[in-house]
Amino acid sequence: xxxxxxxxxxxxxxxxxxxxxxxxxxxxxxxxxxxxxxxxxxxxxxxxxxxxxxxxxxxxxxxxxxxxxxxxxxxxxxxxxxxxxxxxxxxxxxxxxxxxxxxxxxxxxxxxxxxxxxxxxxxxxxxxxxxxxxxxxxxxxxxxxxxxxxxxxxxxxxxxxxxxxxxxxxxxxxxxxxxxxxxxxxxxxxxxxxxxxxxxxxxxxxxxxxxxxxxxxxxxx
Numbered sequence: 001x002x003x004x005x006x007x008x009x010x011x012x013x014x015x016x017x018x019x020x021x022x023x024x025x026x027x028x029x030x031x032x033x034x035x036x037x038x039x040x041x042x043x044x045x046x047x048x049x050x051x052x053x054x055x056x057x058x059x060x061x062x063x064x065x066x067x068x069x070x071x072x073x074x075x076x077x078x079x080x081x082x083x084x085x086x087x088x089x090x091x092x093x094x095x096x097x098x099x100x101x102x103x104x105x106x107x108x109x110x111x112x113x114x115x116x117x118x119x120x121x122x123x124x125x126x127x128x129x130x131x132x133x134x135x136x137x138x139x140x141x142x143x144x145x146x147x148x149x150x151x152x153x154x155x156x157x158x159x160x161x162x163x164x165x166x167x168x169x170x171x172x173x174x175x176x177x178x179x180x181x182x183x184x185x186x187x188x189x190x191x192x193x194x195x196x197x198x199x200x201x202x203x204x205x206x207x208x209x210x211x212x213x214x215x216x217x218x219x220x221x
Contacts, residue, residue: 001162002157002160002161003161003218004107004110004157004163004165005109005110005164005165005167006109006164006167007166007167008111008173008174009113009115009123010113010114011168012169012170012188013091013092014091014123014127015091016089017040018089019082019088019089020035020082021035021036023081023085024039027067027072027078027081028067031072035067038066038069038070039062042065043058043062044143046061046062052143054137054138055116059080059082059083059086060079063078063079063080064079083119087119087126089123089126091126091127091128092190094208097208098210101211102210102211102214103129105215108132109129110135111124111134112135112144112166113134113135113136113149114136114143117134120134120136133156135149137149139152144170144173144174144177145172145174145176147181150183154183163218165184165201165214165218166184166185167186168185168187169188169190171187171199175187176199179199186202186210186214186217187199187200187202187203187204188205188210189203189204189205190206201217
């Protein structure tokens with residue numbers, strides 16, 4: 001039976017903080033870190049407002065709001081800067097070796113991402129491994145922490161899988177909903193957050209710890 005590892009992409013595999021901060025610095029020299037903090041604080045609200053909107057609209061609207069909150073001069077043509085730069089955001093240095101080890105162990109990989117299909121297709125060119133399946137926000141017309149990504153993956157692939165483990169950095173978007181759904185989950189706590197670690201089946205600081213952690217969890221399930 002297939003064994004699946006599903007991954008959140010941005011923040012887990014792709015260094016989205018670097019991407020947002022660097023883009024913010026290009027737009028507003030000297031204000032990249034402040035732009036990053038404002039963007040992160042606002043994005044989930046933009047995603048949850050009104051009817052579903054594609055992620056490129058979320059990126060653009062959140063950029064406008066972050067600039068306004070910080071009283072920064074955003075040129076109208078620059079509101080889509082994150083849409084333009086996101087395909088070039090780099091993966092974390094620990095991703096390649098971890099995924100190579102896990103692939104050798106026979107695991108299949110899927111991305112469950114709050115993103116558009118075309119954006120994630122461009123992002124995948126940066127990832128040092130091929131993925132066997134992708135579920136986007138565009139596919140389910142919802143953003144995590146909605147359970148829609150997980151339910152679609154489960155009905156399509158995991159209902160007959162020998163094992164399924166979800167791997168993610170975001171406590172809010174991924175660890176909380178997978179805990180409620182009873183999905184085995186590994187929290188990649190890259191930022192040293194203080195949220196309750198007992199909500200995850202395992203907590204790691206980076207993907208260098210992932211192969212051993214996956215091996216341990218898969219043996220006890």
